[in-house]
Amino acid sequence: MKRIPTDLPDVWIVEPKVFGDARGFFMETWNRRTFADLGLDVEFVQDNHSRSRQGVLRGLHYQIHEPQGKLVRVTSGEVFDVAVDLRRSSPHFGRWAGVTLSGENQRMLWVPPGFAHGFLVVSPAADFLYKTTAYYAPEHERCVAWNDPDIGIRWPLDDEPALSAKDRIGTPLRLAEAYA
Template identity: 80%
Template sequence: MKLIATALPEVLIVEPIVFGDPRGFFLESWNRKTFASLGLELDFVQDNHSRSRKGVLRGLHYQLHQPQGKLVRVTHGAVFDVAVDLRRSSPHFGRWEGIELSAENQRMFWIPPGFAHGFLVLSETADFLYKTTEYYAPEHERCLLWNDPEIGICWPLDGEPALSAKDRVGTPLQTAEGYT
């Protein structure tokens, strides 16, 4: 397993070791000992799986209380995945990092607690899997405005994204509840 730094020091790209042959491939997507040896002592409590169609944009979500760390990956299709730093005491507050995750590149993205998260589906459909360090708590969920010009995420859009009602009315960074 290999960790790749991003412009946001705590947000990491994870490249698993892939063993392939003419029959297919095998990779280890999670191993507590391996991640700990890389400096990531993580305790996951929930696994989630979503399927979305091309043009769907989900996010930018976070939980104000019970903040979730997320290890995310795509097993079918491709997405543009984004993390936004919402820690007001961070020198990176309001900055974002985005990468393409796909079944083909088999990369994972580690998004620690204190960050908002979202993704845009680039392929016809995408299966998105993520492990979380805290349970989902809808009463604590918040939504950051996906197209806030102050954040300036360069979404690779081809037209208008398909958004949920809550994602359409996300809160701008300046008035969003964040972390200390």
């Protein structure tokens, strides 16, 4: 596996070794020792899988208490995946990193605790899988506005995205609960 930096030092792309031939491919998506050697020595407690259609934007989500680190990947389709630093003590507070994840490029993204996370489906549909370091705690879930001009994410959009009710009323960064 290879660790590739993003614009945010704590957020990084993981490129697995893929062994392929005429029959298909094999790749290891999680191995605690291998990831520890890359600098990610964490315990995952939950796996999640979502399927979304083109134009769906999910996020920017985070848990203000019991923050989750997320190792995310796409098994089919393609998304534009984004992490936003919500640590007020960070020199990168309010900055974002975005990467394309797809079933074809087979890359993963590590989004550490202290970051909001979201993605936009850019293919006809996408299956999105992620491991978390803390359990989902809906009472602590928060949402930063996906289109906040203070963050300035350059989403690859032509039209308005399809949003959930909670994502439509995301909080601007300047008013959002953030981490110390």
